[in-house]
Amino acid sequence: MVSFKDLGLVNTREMFAKAIDGGYAIPAFNFNNMEQLQAIIKASAETKSPVILQVSKGARNYANQTLLRYMAEGAVEYAKELGWENPQIVLHLDHGDSFELCKSCVDFGFSSVMIDASSLPFEENIALTKKVVEYAHQFDVTVEAELGVLAGVEDEVQSEVSHYTKPEEVIEFSTRTGCDSLAISIGTSHGAYKFRPEQCTRDPKTGRLVPPPLAFDVLDAIMEKLPGFPIVLHGSSSVPQEYVDMINKYGGKLPDAVGIPEEQLRKAAKSAVCKINIDSDSRLAFTAAVRKVFAEKPAEFDPRKYCGPARDEMERLYKHKIIEVLGSDGKA
Numbered sequence: 001m002v003s004f005k006d007l008g009l010v011n012t013r014e015m016f017a018k019a020i021d022g023g024y025a026i027p028a029f030n031f032n033n034m035e036q037l038q039a040i041i042k043a044s045a046e047t048k049s050p051v052i053l054q055v056s057k058g059a060r061n062y063a064n065q066t067l068l069r070y071m072a073e074g075a076v077e078y079a080k081e082l083g084w085e086n087p088q089i090v091l092h093l094d095h096g097d098s099f100e101l102c103k104s105c106v107d108f109g110f111s112s113v114m115i116d117a118s119s120l121p122f123e124e125n126i127a128l129t130k131k132v133v134e135y136a137h138q139f140d141v142t143v144e145a146e147l148g149v150l151a152g153v154e155d156e157v158q159s160e161v162s163h164y165t166k167p168e169e170v171i172e173f174s175t176r177t178g179c180d181s182l183a184i185s186i187g188t189s190h191g192a193y194k195f196r197p198e199q200c201t202r203d204p205k206t207g208r209l210v211p212p213p214l215a216f217d218v219l220d221a222i223m224e225k226l227p228g229f230p231i232v233l234h235g236s237s238s239v240p241q242e243y244v245d246m247i248n249k250y251g252g253k254l255p256d257a258v259g260i261p262e263e264q265l266r267k268a269a270k271s272a273v274c275k276i277n278i279d280s281d282s283r284l285a286f287t288a289a290v291r292k293v294f295a296e297k298p299a300e301f302d303p304r305k306y307c308g309p310a311r312d313e314m315e316r317l318y319k320h321k322i323i324e325v326l327g328s329d330g331k332a
């Protein structure tokens with residue numbers, strides 16, 4: 001048993017309370033490798049932004065859970081080395097799908113876990129979430145739960161259609177489970193293809209897809225039922241068109257990739273939405289930078305020469321999100 005406190009990590013409790021009061025949101029960035037972690041920590045340290053490092057089931061399979069946890073421990077030390085005296089870093093399990101997985105993360109030094117039982121019937125979601133909460137809270141680890149179903153693909157989490165969270169269920173769910181935060185479905189979606197072309201309109205000038213707006217009426221109704229309760233948005237990448245264009249220009253093929261417009265996320269960040277998950281955008285930044293090097297310097301075969309620019313591009317992206325979209329800079 002390792003306590004997250006011994007690793008210099010923090011849970012989400014105080015972080016979320018401050019974010020709701022201050023009208024900003026905490027970035028939750030997924031990481032799978034060293035370059036991505038370096039970029040996240042540099043961007044957070046230089047902007048003094050609290051940050052949530054997320055490990056998904058796919059990341060655990062890809063990089064190994066033990067290695068990822070030690071990397072997060074190293075990240076705290078790296079942050080201090082960068083001059084961030086009191087780093088506010090959460091290590092969070094993204095989309096935990098069983099009690100056993102959540103327990104193993106709690107025991108292993110994670111400071112926050114998500115139990116995603118949103119695909120189960122309401123009563124079963126409550127029962128499983130409550131079991132995780134009861135275990136995690138013994139160790140002061142915070143728990144994110146989910147009500148409603150997001151469309152899209154994230155690792156092994158997949159759904160064809162979304163079902164918005166039902167505001168009339170949130171009071172009963174949060175009270176009976178004791179969860180610390182709630183991921184809701186209001187139209188965000190996992191992956192780089194968040195909407196089908198037929199769900200969108202097309203900008204006549206640019207020919208680009210314009211996605212439908214998020215269901216802010218559902219969010220408002222939820223906030224009315226649970227005033228001040230921390231709300232989480234998954235699947236909140238914006239799919240920057242400059243990266244899509246770069247990828248396509250340098251030999252990639254991402255037709256009609258579309259995300260959530262940043263002005264909508266800015267609006268959400270000012271509300272009780274206090275955690276915004278961003279994964280696809282950093283994948284796009286990484287891929288765009290690597291493709292560019294491969295296209296322009298075909299003789300290059302030192303991975304540092306293409307992973308380095310990819311890391312720089314991700315760092316730029318993370319800083320942009322922190323400063324221009326979530327407003328979490330200077331809050332840690």
Ligand SMILES: [Zn+2]
Nearest residue numbers: 154234235277
């Ligand atoms: Zn998610």
